[in-house]
Amino acid sequence: MGHRLIVLLFLIIFCPASTFAEDVVVVVNQKNSVNKLTRDEVIDIFLGRNRQLSSGVTALPLDLPGTADEREYFYSHLTGKSMSEINAYWARLIFTGRATPPTLVRSQEEAMQMVIDNRSAISYVNRNKASSQVRIVFELNNK
Amino acid sequence: MVLHHSGLHMTLNLNNRILTTLTLWFWAFTVHAGQVGNITYSGNGYYTIGIGKMLSGTHVNVENYNCPCLISDYAQAAVYDGRSSLQWKPDSKLGVQGTASNKGVSLTTQIVARGASGSADLEWLYGNYDLNDKMSIQLGRKRLPMFYYSDVQDIGFALPWTHLPPGLYGWEAVNYNGVNVRYQDHWERWTSTANLLAGSESNNNSGYWKIYNGRQSRSNINWSNIWGGDLTLSKDWHETRLVYIQSNTQENLVSGEWNPNTQSYTLASSVIYPLAKQQIYGLTFKADYHNWLFHSEIVQIDHPGLNYKDHAQLLALGYHYEQWQPIFTWGRYKGTAVNNGLLPGVQPWNYSQDVQQTVSISIRYDVTATSDLKVQFDSETDHSDPGYSPNYGNARLLTFTYDRVF
Numbered sequence: 069m070g071h072r073l074i075v076l077l078f079l080i081i082f083c084p085a086s087t088f089a090e091d092v093v094v095v096v097n098q099k100n101s102v103n104k105l106t107r108d109e110v111i112d113i114f115l116g117r118n119r120q121l122s123s124g125v126t127a128l129p130l131d132l133p134g135t136a137d138e139r140e141y142f143y144s145h146l147t148g149k150s151m152s153e154i155n156a157y158w159a160r161l162i163f164t165g166r167a168t169p170p171t172l173v174r175s176q177e178e179a180m181q182m183v184i185d186n187r188s189a190i191s192y193v194n195r196n197k198a199s200s201q202v203r204i205v206f207e208l209n210n211k
Numbered sequence: 212m213v214l215h216h217s218g219l220h221m222t223l224n225l226n227n228r229i230l231t232t233l234t235l236w237f238w239a240f241t242v243h244a245g246q247v248g249n250i251t252y253s254g255n256g257y258y259t260i261g262i263g264k265m266l267s268g269t270h271v272n273v274e275n276y277n278c279p280c281l282i283s284d285y286a287q288a289a290v291y292d293g294r295s296s297l298q299w300k301p302d303s304k305l306g307v308q309g310t311a312s313n314k315g316v317s318l319t320t321q322i323v324a325r326g327a328s329g330s331a332d333l334e335w336l337y338g339n340y341d342l343n344d345k346m347s348i349q350l351g352r353k354r355l356p357m358f359y360y361s362d363v364q365d366i367g368f369a370l371p372w373t374h375l376p377p378g379l380y381g382w383e384a385v386n387y388n389g390v391n392v393r394y395q396d397h398w399e400r401w402t403s404t405a406n407l408l409a410g411s412e413s414n415n416n417s418g419y420w421k422i423y424n425g426r427q428s429r430s431n432i433n434w435s436n437i438w439g440g441d442l443t444l445s446k447d448w449h450e451t452r453l454v455y456i457q458s459n460t461q462e463n464l465v466s467g468e469w470n471p472n473t474q475s476y477t478l479a480s481s482v483i484y485p486l487a488k489q490q491i492y493g494l495t496f497k498a499d500y501h502n503w504l505f506h507s508e509i510v511q512i513d514h515p516g517l518n519y520k521d522h523a524q525l526l527a528l529g530y531h532y533e534q535w536q537p538i539f540t541w542g543r544y545k546g547t548a549v550n551n552g553l554l555p556g557v558q559p560w561n562y563s564q565d566v567q568q569t570v571s572i573s574i575r576y577d578v579t580a581t582s583d584l585k586v587q588f589d590s591e592t593d594h595s596d597p598g599y600s601p602n603y604g605n606a607r608l609l610t611f612t613y614d615r616v617f
Contacts, residue, residue, distance in 0.1 A: 108400060118397045120344060134580060148501070152577035153531070159369040159616050162255055163308055164354070164362035165319050165339060166393075166404075 091195045092142050094206035095180075097187045100125060105205045111146060113190060115157065116167030129170035130179045130191035138176070142192045145208055252311040259367035261302030261326075261374075261612040263291050269593070269604025275426035279606040281591055283374040284364075285381030288418030288426075289327035291608050300326035302374050302612055306365055308335070315341035323365050328418065334365070334386060349391045355384055356406065356441050359452055359495040359508055367614030371504070371529060371538045372573050373587040374610065378544035379510055379523040383419035383460075384434050387412040400446050407440040408456075417462075423601060424464055431463040439491070448500045454493035460514075461486045487516030504529035504538065519548045536575040543568045566594040567603075582615040 094110055096102055101123040105113075112118040119127040132139040134151075143154050161167040173179045179191040184201045198204060245252055268279025276292050283289045289301035303326035310319045321335035337351030354362050358380055363369040389410015396403050412434040420430035439456030464482045490513045498505040505528055512521040522545045529538030546565035573587040589608045 112397070112402075117402050126344065140580075150531075150534075150577065151580035152534070152583065155580050155616065156369050159257065159366050160363050163257070163306075163321065163366055163369075165310070165317075165335075165337075165349070166362075 090141060090209060092138050092145075092192050092208045093195045093198055093204045094190065094192050094208070095183055095198055095202040096190050096205050097183055098201060098203055099187045100203070102205055103203070107146065107206070110206050114143075114146070114170060114192075115154075116161060116169065125188050127190045128186060128188040130182060130189060131170035131172050132176060132179060132192070133172065133174060136176070138192060138194050142208060250311050250313045252309065254307065254309050255617065256305070256307040257366045257368060257614070257616045258305040259303055259365075259612050259614045260299070261367075261610060262297045262299050263301065263373075263608055263610035264297055265291055265293055266607040266609055268293070268591075268606035271602075271604055273601045273603050274422070274424070274428075276603075278603055280603045281589055281606040281608045282377050282381065282422055282603070283610075284327060285377065285419045285422055286383065286385045287325055287327040288421040289325070289374075290422070291606075291610075300329075302326070302367075302610060304365055304367075306334070325365075337391075345396055346392065346394050349393070350389075352386055352388050353391060353408075355387045355412070355437070355456070356408070356454060357382060357385075357456060357491055358454075358493065358510065359497065359506075361385065366616065367585075367612055368581070368583060368616045370614075371527070371536060371575055372540065372571065373585045373612040376525050376527075376540055376542040376569060376571065377591075378542040378567055378569055379508060379525045381419070381544070382512075383417055383432050384412045384414065387434070387437050389437065402445045404443045405440060407438075409438040411435045411437055411458075420462065420464070429465045431465065433461045433463075434458045435461075435486075441493075448498055450495075450497040450499075452493070452495040452497075454491070456491040458489055459486050460489050485516065487514055489514050502531045504531065504536070519546060521546050534577040536577075538573050538575070540571040540573065541569070542571075564596045565599050566596075568592045568594060578613075581617065582613065585612045585614070586610070587612075 094105060100121070102121050113127045114129050119129070121127050140151050143149065143151060147154065149157075158169050162169060173182060173191070176193045176197040179193055180197060180199050180202065183189045183191050184199065192208070265279055265281070270293065271278050273280065276290055277294065279293045281291045283291060283301045291298055291301050304323055306321060306323040308319065308321040310317055312318075317339045319335060319337055319339065320333070322331055323334045324331040333352065335353060337349045337353050339347055339349045341347045354364075356362060360370060360375060360380065364375055364380065364385065367373070387408070387410040389408060391406055391408040394405045413432065415431050417430045417432045420432070421428055424430055435458065437456065437458040439454070441452060441454040443450060443452045445451070462484045464484070491510065492512075493508070493510045495506070495508040497507075506525065507527075508525040510521070510523045514520065523543065525540065525542045527538055527540040529536055544565070544567050569589055569591045571587055571589045573585060575583050575585045577583050587610045589606070589610070591606045593602060593604050595602050
């Protein structure tokens with residue numbers, strides 16, 4: 069038993085942080101009538117291509133800080149592009165006024181609170197941060 | 212202080228350049244985003260630190276340039292010349308942008324300081340109003356969308372090259388003052404963006420014409436009755452763009468003596484070329500499939516009143532592997548006369564063909580998610596007719612850049 073505990077502690081300490089980010093979900097406000105989003109719809113929302121939801125609401129996407137593992141995992145697995153490529157894509161839009169990037173929040177906790185408070189907000193968070201007060205509309209994991 | 216006005220175009224003289232640049236840096240690093248009352252404001256910026264070395268080429272003096280020469284940006288007269296030392300001015304630049312917005316109305320301004328021009332220029336200043344979810348209108352100073360990368364031509368981080376392929380991305384006007392209506396729509400997996408624009412542009416010291424009329428020359432250009440539009444269709448991994456723009460153009464070559472103390476010309480004489488119509492046609496196809504990148508672009512510019520045409524083509528193939536992105540690029544420019552090249556109202560001119568071909572190998576390495584390092588080898592071959600002037604000859608250039616957005 070003691071041996072297993074040591075192994076478990078070892079795995080927790082030395083396991084790369086990114087493995088904890090490998091179960092990311094996209095969440096919306098409970099009052100938003102959208103129940104499910106496709107991968108393409110999530111890409112359109114977070115890359116500024118189309119933010120009109122089927123519920124008629126214009127989505128307000130939120131971005132986690134650049135230091136969050138979930139951010140890199142989300143974009144790389146959603147689009148197949150690196151963060152550098154995503155940022156180069158946004159540079160083309162930001163500096164030409166063609167689209168507004170997702171609103172930057174400071175933490176997953178702040179993202180959750182904004183989604184709870186704002187009917188238009190949509191964010192990606194680690195599944196274990198998803199509150200019961202929001203609705204999961206897309207799941208991004210390695211399964 | 213000597214201030215040259217050209218519409219909204221402002222050029223600050225040497226005495227203020229350092230102060231301006233320091234102010235830009237301070238502003239860019241201290242301001243990022245915030246809110247005052249109902250007004251949301253944001254600040255972003257970018258810079259490129261570039262160095263280049265001419266490896267070899269045709270040794271000749273052309274229009275006061277000590278060649279071999281490679282022109283990295285025609286509009287700014289950014290030229291790598293034949294000096295043996297490293298050169299940093301042609302590709303180095305710093306840009307900052309500020310946007311203030313409130314309920315569908317926004318005001319955006321962007322200032323760019325370039326090593327090539329040695330000045331800070333107001334590149335963008337426009338107001339935007341969202342008419343509805345799909346349509347918006349912009350009024351003010353904007354980039355003229357002649358080419359695929361026109362909008363981001365200064366943002367090195369958004370480009371796969373250390374500088375844009377000069378044969379295609381080289382023209383006398385890059386901005387305009389006027390109005391633009393943008394429409395964006397979606398159906399199935401297709402996204403379409405259309406722009407309709409109208410306006411005018413004038414530049415009282417064109418960098419482009421210094422390439423052709425001489426380093427110390429001064430040419431004023433005036434584009435009037437600009438109108439046109441572009442349409443971009445994209446789906447998943449590919450993108451197609453069509454553009455048509457037309458205008459009346461006029462060049463005024465001012466002869467005189469440059470006074471470095473007053474940073475101005477003592478006017479001796481001027482030649483005003485006839486007002487002539489130009490029609491610009493462009494087609495771009497771009498693919499980003501898995502890790503492969505493909506870019507092709509064709510531009511043709513007809514000058515029916517001046518009896519010549521410009522043709523430019525670009526093909527690029529690259530591959531993205533982790534942080535690395537090598538890309539191979541081929542580009543060609545050809546200027547040809549039609550109707551024997553008679554220039555009405557001035558004199559018959561014996562127009563010879565102006566032809567350059569450039570082959571480039573570039574490697575990009577993403578240092579962080581917001582910065583990259585690039586190295587690029589350009590080999591330009593001049594195939595112009597022997598009688599064509601100015602004939603800059605061949606050039607082989609090595610450039611390095613560090614690009615960052617913030």
